[in-house]
Amino acid sequence: MAVSWLSRLAAQATVPVFPVRGMHGEPVLHRLALAAGIELVDSPRHASILLVAGGVPPDQHDALRRVHDQLPTPFATLWYRSEPLDELAGATRVDDPDALPEALKTIHRELMSGKRGSSPRLLPDEPPNPWEGLGDDGHGGEGMMGGVPYGRPMAMNMTDDIRDGLTLDSLTVTLGPFLPMLPPGLTAEVTLQGDLIQSWTTHSAPYPIALESAFFQALQGPVPIAELERARARYHLKRLHFGLRLAGLERLALEALRLAFEPHPGQNRVMALRRRLVRSGFFRLTTTGRGRLDENQARRVGGIAARAAGLEEDWRSGDEGYRHLNFRPLTQREGDTAARWHQTLAEIEQALQLAGQAERDAVHTRRSDGVETPRGPWGEYRPEDASGVLEELLPGLEWDEAMSTLASLDLAPLSPWSLEETSEAPVPTSVEERRA
Amino acid sequence: MDYPLIVDVFFVLLAILAVVSGWRVFCTDSMVRASFFLLVSFIAVGVIMILLAAEYLGVAMFFMMAVEMMVMAIFMVMFMMNPAGLNPMMMVHQHKFSIAAGAAVFVVLAAVALLAEFPDTPLPGDLDPVKSLGNELLGDSMLIFESAGIVLLTTMIGVVVLSSHRGRYGAAEEGSMPPGLVPGGDPAGMPEENDEGGGHHHCH
Amino acid sequence: MIVSELILPVLLVTFVLVLGAYLVAVLDEAIAGALGMPRATSVWTAPLTQGAWLLTQQANATEAPDWRAWRLAPALYLALAAIGLAVVPFSPTLIPTDLVTSVVLWGSVEALATVVIFLHGWSANTLLALIGAYRYVALGLSYILISMFVLIGVALPAESLQFSQVVASQEGLWNVIRQPLGLPLFLIVGLGMTFWGPLNLADSRDLAGGTASAVSGPPRLVWNLARAAMLVAFSGAAASAFLGGWLGPWLPGPVWMLLKMLAVLAVLLLIGRLVPRVQPERCVTLMWVVFLPLSFVDLIWAGVEALL
Numbered sequence: 001m002a003v004s005w006l007s008r009l010a011a012q013a014t015v016p017v018f019p020v021r022g023m024h025g026e027p028v029l030h031r032l033a034l035a036a037g038i039e040l041v042d043s044p045r046h047a048s049i050l051l052v053a054g055g056v057p058p059d060q061h062d063a064l065r066r067v068h069d070q071l072p073t074p075f076a077t078l079w080y081r082s083e084p085l086d087e088l089a090g091a092t093r094v095d096d097p098d099a100l101p102e103a104l105k106t107i108h109r110e111l112m113s114g115k116r117g118s119s120p121r122l123l124p125d126e127p128p129n130p131w132e133g134l135g136d137d138g139h140g141g142e143g144m145m146g147g148v149p150y151g152r153p154m155a156m157n158m159t160d161d162i163r164d165g166l167t168l169d170s171l172t173v174t175l176g177p178f179l180p181m182l183p184p185g186l187t188a189e190v191t192l193q194g195d196l197i198q199s200w201t202t203h204s205a206p207y208p209i210a211l212e213s214a215f216f217q218a219l220q221g222p223v224p225i226a227e228l229e230r231a232r233a234r235y236h237l238k239r240l241h242f243g244l245r246l247a248g249l250e251r252l253a254l255e256a257l258r259l260a261f262e263p264h265p266g267q268n269r270v271m272a273l274r275r276r277l278v279r280s281g282f283f284r285l286t287t288t289g290r291g292r293l294d295e296n297q298a299r300r301v302g303g304i305a306a307r308a309a310g311l312e313e314d315w316r317s318g319d320e321g322y323r324h325l326n327f328r329p330l331t332q333r334e335g336d337t338a339a340r341w342h343q344t345l346a347e348i349e350q351a352l353q354l355a356g357q358a359e360r361d362a363v364h365t366r367r368s369d370g371v372e373t374p375r376g377p378w379g380e381y382r383p384e385d386a387s388g389v390l391e392e393l394l395p396g397l398e399w400d401e402a403m404s405t406l407a408s409l410d411l412a413p414l415s416p417w418s419l420e421e422t423s424e425a426p427v428p429t430s431v432e433e434r435r436a
Numbered sequence: 437m438d439y440p441l442i443v444d445v446f447f448v449l450l451a452i453l454a455v456v457s458g459w460r461v462f463c464t465d466s467m468v469r470a471s472f473f474l475l476v477s478f479i480a481v482g483v484i485m486i487l488l489a490a491e492y493l494g495v496a497m498f499f500m501m502a503v504e505m506m507v508m509a510i511f512m513v514m515f516m517m518n519p520a521g522l523n524p525m526m527m528v529h530q531h532k533f534s535i536a537a538g539a540a541v542f543v544v545l546a547a548v549a550l551l552a553e554f555p556d557t558p559l560p561g562d563l564d565p566v567k568s569l570g571n572e573l574l575g576d577s578m579l580i581f582e583s584a585g586i587v588l589l590t591t592m593i594g595v596v597v598l599s600s601h602r603g604r605y606g607a608a609e610e611g612s613m614p615p616g617l618v619p620g621g622d623p624a625g626m627p628e629e630n631d632e633g634g635g636h637h638h639c640h
Numbered sequence: 641m642i643v644s645e646l647i648l649p650v651l652l653v654t655f656v657l658v659l660g661a662y663l664v665a666v667l668d669e670a671i672a673g674a675l676g677m678p679r680a681t682s683v684w685t686a687p688l689t690q691g692a693w694l695l696t697q698q699a700n701a702t703e704a705p706d707w708r709a710w711r712l713a714p715a716l717y718l719a720l721a722a723i724g725l726a727v728v729p730f731s732p733t734l735i736p737t738d739l740v741t742s743v744v745l746w747g748s749v750e751a752l753a754t755v756v757i758f759l760h761g762w763s764a765n766t767l768l769a770l771i772g773a774y775r776y777v778a779l780g781l782s783y784i785l786i787s788m789f790v791l792i793g794v795a796l797p798a799e800s801l802q803f804s805q806v807v808a809s810q811e812g813l814w815n816v817i818r819q820p821l822g823l824p825l826f827l828i829v830g831l832g833m834t835f836w837g838p839l840n841l842a843d844s845r846d847l848a849g850g851t852a853s854a855v856s857g858p859p860r861l862v863w864n865l866a867r868a869a870m871l872v873a874f875s876g877a878a879a880s881a882f883l884g885g886w887l888g889p890w891l892p893g894p895v896w897m898l899l900k901m902l903a904v905l906a907v908l909l910l911i912g913r914l915v916p917r918v919q920p921e922r923c924v925t926l927m928w929v930v931f932l933p934l935s936f937v938d939l940i941w942a943g944v945e946a947l948l
Binding site for chain 1 (some may be wrong): 675697840848916918
Binding site for chain 2 (some may be wrong): 751
């Protein structure tokens, strides 16, 4: 009796969902962030439902299984525009973004009432790295260096220490591809000393991101600038949402996201958002002037990162239509994390201002041999994966600095499909194919 | 002296806890656990001091030892090649010598406890321990305590300098190397490149 | 005698802690709702339903954790909160434990909290929890130092290390006015030691929940409860040290005390929702370069005032 009373109460709880961000899964997660009664949590341990949003390439299915098995029972899985793993063939699949919040709530209720059993464990419950210590205490052998207990060698890295000469206490781990702080799909091997990143090796690139179809149409012929610029503002507002949420400003993060979902967001509301950000201390408290890109790196990343580092590179300056609107690229000088956020906010305002102006005068783009995407110029080539800069950029940063730097950078390659077509886009089978 | 029986019961329990957790320090296979077993032992002693009406000293023991053991654990982890102190490791070395030293110290202390004559002057009932301690600290012994205090403060500042972003050998993001032992020499404390005898190997 | 010295204080502390922790959760939800977070259930039931869900969830395991420390840490943190609240006076006579050195005991609760938070992160044997643990230790020392100087400041006019004497010494003028720097600095300590809002560096979002990132089920419920309880205990200490504790006209002492604790909680929770998380590097600098010197100034201020 008491138990059923408890589970009835538990069924009414806000549904904690751990999202696995697969390919092109991001848009639906933005909708869920605004839905009442659903909480997107950061750790699989804190969730009751594993939501796989978007396709996961087969070579990362093992990682997906590991995340799946980390959810404490009772839990269930829900697959959004994604093929369930073979072992979970009976799992619920939902492809309609509008039906998703209700489906999540129903599954949670069914789990709590016992109508739905918990998802089975997929991997054997054994240590991923066997006990390979020498002797009773694991560190036998000469100089306490024998044995590799639990796959963790005693640290004897004679690499140059980048902090204070203490070379000993270092820990090497593999991060990704579903760690919520990293771009979806990115995996990296990281050596840490305390919370200081000593080395960062990117193993697989982030999943490609899809843009709205306006950018694709701009490559076919003239499109209304108002439409293009609003799409740009929406894209950046969603990135801002991620950055602000990471910085612990949930309220303003949601404000940015709500703006992104409005058909005609006002420029003054973005200015108000910027003022509130400055007043809350976002720029002074959460950035430390680190994460600075030099000219080469900035050029490799392109887009906002390049202009935040002072490069006046913008495809729009060469377009007659934009020149008609007196477009001039904005730049920052510093090129660090704070400068990139300043640049992002400034470009959102600029985009909305251009959109308003272009709408009045019904201005269209003139050039169609290329377009300035939010991710950088797309002329002859699509903007490609730029996660290579992380290997130079992140070592020497503390964890928090590294994560806020990552949030301020947009490194993923662009998808050849537009946002509207992504439901039909195939999932590549391996890392190599994604690189190609 | 009249005090309730419960005080005796608590004394025995705490004494057992202090001894057992002290013994566990040497049995555990982790630097961090060893530090905190020692902390438990000290806390038990602190509570015994409160039972002995040395209230201020007992409570001060809690926070002194909490911070000390915490710092000790962190320093051990920093200076041992055990990543984050997460790998198991043997916590005792030089067994024969330490057993002999332990036994000798135990005999001496036990002899002191059994043979020494302890003062037996009852204190006035209205004695305020905090006040008398204050008089002791800032009265005749002021010079000793103040100099000890300044030494501790210097140590603390040293620790902050060590752990700050501006590390011992320069700023963290610029890459810092220890200076050479002779002017212009190789960085000190770094192993030779071709050190065959030591059994070192690169793990990366 | 047993009733008045053992059972009553235990009941009082338990009641205030449980009620307070619930109110912390409700207040935080209400503030979040007022600031525009999407919300489905009522603020009054949300903490209960979440607690019920955590009770039905399995307590998970990690690879080779330090089981004893991992399971004990949340309970110990809750126990520390209870000890901290036990020395807070609710009226001249209603004091759970009227220790002569209660201010020092509060200091040792802060110091032991550092150990417990570190153990909670370290013993899970996973990366993100470990980083959270390291971070708290790196900052915990500065919180303890600031708190120490600020509390010595309030002990000076009272000429006592006893919270009840500290409250009694504010009969004429509350410490919040007598030592204007004290309360703001102490609130920073409070946010720090409960790792709440802008100073939530141990269990932060960039660590996917930090020391609690690998915890689920009942242990997580205890940990969340303990954090809220520590906030309540802290508000009790702050109300006695700076807001004149039970002092106040018309209403009985304990009611004044509870109202003042609620006010402190509301301020802390509001700060928690409005200010972004401070980067650890910046936080260390702020603590040692700005707030610690300010706490010296506060102490000198208190000393000069005590001499005049």
